[in-house]
Amino acid sequence: MRTHKRESLKVCLHILHLPPKFLGFLSLFLPRVIKKQLFVTSSPLQLQLAHWVFVWGCCDGGEMRFQQERNVVTNCESNPISHEASAMAMTPMMMMSKSSNVHQDPFFSSGWVPHSTMAHGHQNFGCPPIVSHRDFANFHLPPVPLWENQGITPHLPNYPPPNSGFLEMVPTAPSLMSSGLTDMVGPVGLSQYGPVTNSRSGYALNVEGGGSEEAQDRGEDTMNCPAERRRKRTLDSSSPYESNKSNERDAHRDSSGDTRDIQRKHHEKKQKTEQLDSTNSRGKQTKEDSNSGELHKENYIHVRARRGQATNSHSLAERVRREKISERMRMLQELVPGCNKITGKAVMLDEIINYVQSLQQQVEFLSMKLATVLPDLSTDMERVLSKELLQAGGRESIAHGLGPGTGPPLPYNNIPGIFQGALLGTTSQYPSLSQAQLATELQTHFPMGFDSTSAIDILKQNAGRLKPEQ
Amino acid sequence: MTPPARLNASASSPCRLRTRFVLRFLKTLVKIKRSTPPPPSPSLSLTSSPEKIGRHSQRIKLAAYSSMARAVGQRRAWSRALMLKLKLSDKRKNRYRWLAARKMKQQKTLRRGCGRILATKRNRSEKGSPSRSCSGVDELRRLVPGGEAMDLGVLLEETAHFVRCLETQVRVMSIIADCFP
Numbered sequence: 001m002r003t004h005k006r007e008s009l010k011v012c013l014h015i016l017h018l019p020p021k022f023l024g025f026l027s028l029f030l031p032r033v034i035k036k037q038l039f040v041t042s043s044p045l046q047l048q049l050a051h052w053v054f055v056w057g058c059c060d061g062g063e064m065r066f067q068q069e070r071n072v073v074t075n076c077e078s079n080p081i082s083h084e085a086s087a088m089a090m091t092p093m094m095m096m097s098k099s100s101n102v103h104q105d106p107f108f109s110s111g112w113v114p115h116s117t118m119a120h121g122h123q124n125f126g127c128p129p130i131v132s133h134r135d136f137a138n139f140h141l142p143p144v145p146l147w148e149n150q151g152i153t154p155h156l157p158n159y160p161p162p163n164s165g166f167l168e169m170v171p172t173a174p175s176l177m178s179s180g181l182t183d184m185v186g187p188v189g190l191s192q193y194g195p196v197t198n199s200r201s202g203y204a205l206n207v208e209g210g211g212s213e214e215a216q217d218r219g220e221d222t223m224n225c226p227a228e229r230r231r232k233r234t235l236d237s238s239s240p241y242e243s244n245k246s247n248e249r250d251a252h253r254d255s256s257g258d259t260r261d262i263q264r265k266h267h268e269k270k271q272k273t274e275q276l277d278s279t280n281s282r283g284k285q286t287k288e289d290s291n292s293g294e295l296h297k298e299n300y301i302h303v304r305a306r307r308g309q310a311t312n313s314h315s316l317a318e319r320v321r322r323e324k325i326s327e328r329m330r331m332l333q334e335l336v337p338g339c340n341k342i343t344g345k346a347v348m349l350d351e352i353i354n355y356v357q358s359l360q361q362q363v364e365f366l367s368m369k370l371a372t373v374l375p376d377l378s379t380d381m382e383r384v385l386s387k388e389l390l391q392a393g394g395r396e397s398i399a400h401g402l403g404p405g406t407g408p409p410l411p412y413n414n415i416p417g418i419f420q421g422a423l424l425g426t427t428s429q430y431p432s433l434s435q436a437q438l439a440t441e442l443q444t445h446f447p448m449g450f451d452s453t454s455a456i457d458i459l460k461q462n463a464g465r466l467k468p469e470q
Numbered sequence: 471m472t473p474p475a476r477l478n479a480s481a482s483s484p485c486r487l488r489t490r491f492v493l494r495f496l497k498t499l500v501k502i503k504r505s506t507p508p509p510p511s512p513s514l515s516l517t518s519s520p521e522k523i524g525r526h527s528q529r530i531k532l533a534a535y536s537s538m539a540r541a542v543g544q545r546r547a548w549s550r551a552l553m554l555k556l557k558l559s560d561k562r563k564n565r566y567r568w569l570a571a572r573k574m575k576q577q578k579t580l581r582r583g584c585g586r587i588l589a590t591k592r593n594r595s596e597k598g599s600p601s602r603s604c605s606g607v608d609e610l611r612r613l614v615p616g617g618e619a620m621d622l623g624v625l626l627e628e629t630a631h632f633v634r635c636l637e638t639q640v641r642v643m644s645i646i647a648d649c650f651p
Contacts, residue, residue: 321623324623325622325623325626328623328626328627328630329626331626331627331630332626332629332630332633335630335633335634336633346606349606349607349610350606352610352629352633353606353609353610353613355633356610356613356614356629356632356633356636357613359633359636359637359639359640360613360636362640362644363531363534363535363636363639363640363643364527364531366640366643366644366647367527367528367530367531367534367643368523368524368527368530369647370499370527370530370643370646370647371523371526371527371529371530372523372526372527373647373650374499374502374526374530374650
């Protein structure tokens with residue numbers, strides 16, 4: 001039964017959405033379709049109700065509402081508004097009865113009576129307009145017997161007025177309904193009323209030239225309401241959804257682009273900043289992890305796709321990787337001297353390689369130097385050391401001394417200072433300790449904080465040792 | 471922490487790294503001093519022949535690198551790789567040198583294989599001229615110890631730390647070398 005109803009619903013919808021010209025044609029076909037339905041349905045009461053419902057069926061657009069309002073129906077059993085709706089429904093029915101043909105009058109009147117009885121009798125039909133959707137399948141049944149009885153030719157002329165009557169009713173009733181039943185039905189159902197009412201009002205205009213101004217106004221009102229509701233819904237949807245897809249959807253939906261554009265831009269900016277901040281924080285987090293040196297990093301990172309970028313998981317991962325690499329390249333740029341102006345990975349890489357090679361060559365050269373110098377240690381080294389380090393321009397001298405020896409001049413800020421401080425602290429100490437006490441010396445010196453003193457002591461010890469050896 | 475902040479932080483406490491390195495380096499220097507036989511005649515200053523100087527410099531260089539690696543510890547991949555390499559090269563001198571050589575070979579092949587696989591993957595994924603980026607990245611891998619089995623991002627990080635360590639090494643050694651005329 002339900003499937004049949006749905007099928008009939010579909011048929012009726014298709015029919016109703018067509019212009020009135022074709023309605024006459026299709027009315028011929030209607031009987032065939034509805035004949036089957038006729039035989040299927042059993043209860044006469046249902047048929048009558050369905051006929052009355054036919055009008056209200058025009059208002060609704062689809063099966064979805066059919067199901068939704070079913071729920072609403074179950075909910076609003078004892079709703080006082082239902083009585084209002086029934087009252088409202090009463091009036092259109094009366095109108096219909098007035099405008100309808102003689103043939104239809106008895107039917108309607110007959111249909112009306114059972115409706116009222118039904119309204120009171122059945123709790124489910126507390127909201128007649130909504131309830132009607134239940135038996136929407138049967139709505140087209142009542143007209144069929146009428147038309148069939150009358151025949152095709154009389155049927156055609158009869159068709160426009162009933163349609164007009166129906167169509168006239170349709171815009172008014174839904175408007176009333178929409179105004180009265182907003183709370184009950186909810187925004188979803190009402191929004192769906194919007195386009196249908198527009199179409200219905202259009203039909204009304206087509207059928208009757210200027211007699212439906214009221215219907216037009218009401219239709220416009222209804223049009224405005226659902227449109228506003230639609231916009232409200234989009235706004236509501238945009239706030240929770242922060243993805244770009246929803247923004248694009250909003251862009252499509254929104255007619256007035258200014259305010260929406262601004263909102264979208266804000267959204268995008270927020271997203272971008274959020275994403276940047278998140279990526280930065282994530283980068284920092286990853287760096288901290290790597291700094292800790294632990295291998296068990298958390299590879300599960302939440303990344304958001306920026307506007308205008310692919311949202312494929314592979315591309316996202318690639319982007320994250322590229323950002324990581326670019327960050328590290330920037331770091332290296334700061335390390336390597338003279339690479340601030342260089343842009344580009346390849347050139348930067350070459351520079352880094354050159355720098356590393358130069359440093360390694362320096363180490364080799366210095367080791368050679370030490371190899372030649374170390375065997376020639378003498379006690380004069382201490383004095384030389386102290387002299388050099390105590391000089392005012394100790395740093396400069398060291399720098400100059402190292403200039404020809406080493407390659408690129410490196411900043412020597414800390415070491416000379418440390419040496420200076422250490423020397424000042426330990427000028428008097430010239431311990432001639434044996435090698436066995438070296439370790440203890442180092443340990444005693446280390447906690448003091450003058451770490452470089454150990455170096456100097458070692459040097460002095462070496463000098464001292466070498467002396468007796470030599 | 472941002473990269474420069476990290477660098478600054480490490481620079482603010484470079485004393486630890488530097489001092490550690492200095493300690494170890496000087497220790498090793500002392501050891502080398504001890505190991506080198508004293509010159510027969512005190513008058514001769516330059517007793518060692520160029521070969522001896524060459525060997526001496528090599529030992530000092532090794533000492534510098536090993537002391538630096540030990541100063542860094544197990545925190546860095548390059549230091550770990552370097553320590554392993556030195557260990558194996560030390561073992562070479564022992565009677566189990568063929569085992570060590572085998573291990574080294576295996577490790578090298580593994581690393582190279584990984585590096586090649588990674589490199590090929592990187593080459594396919596990276597934009598720009600493949601030959602240039604290829605050579606650059608491959609060379610960097612060769613320079614940094616243990617760089618062949620590393621991701622590009624990890625490799626760049628390791629190079630940054632390696633560069634800093636090399637800089638400190640050079641500074642300390644230059645100062646020590648400068649102490650003696």
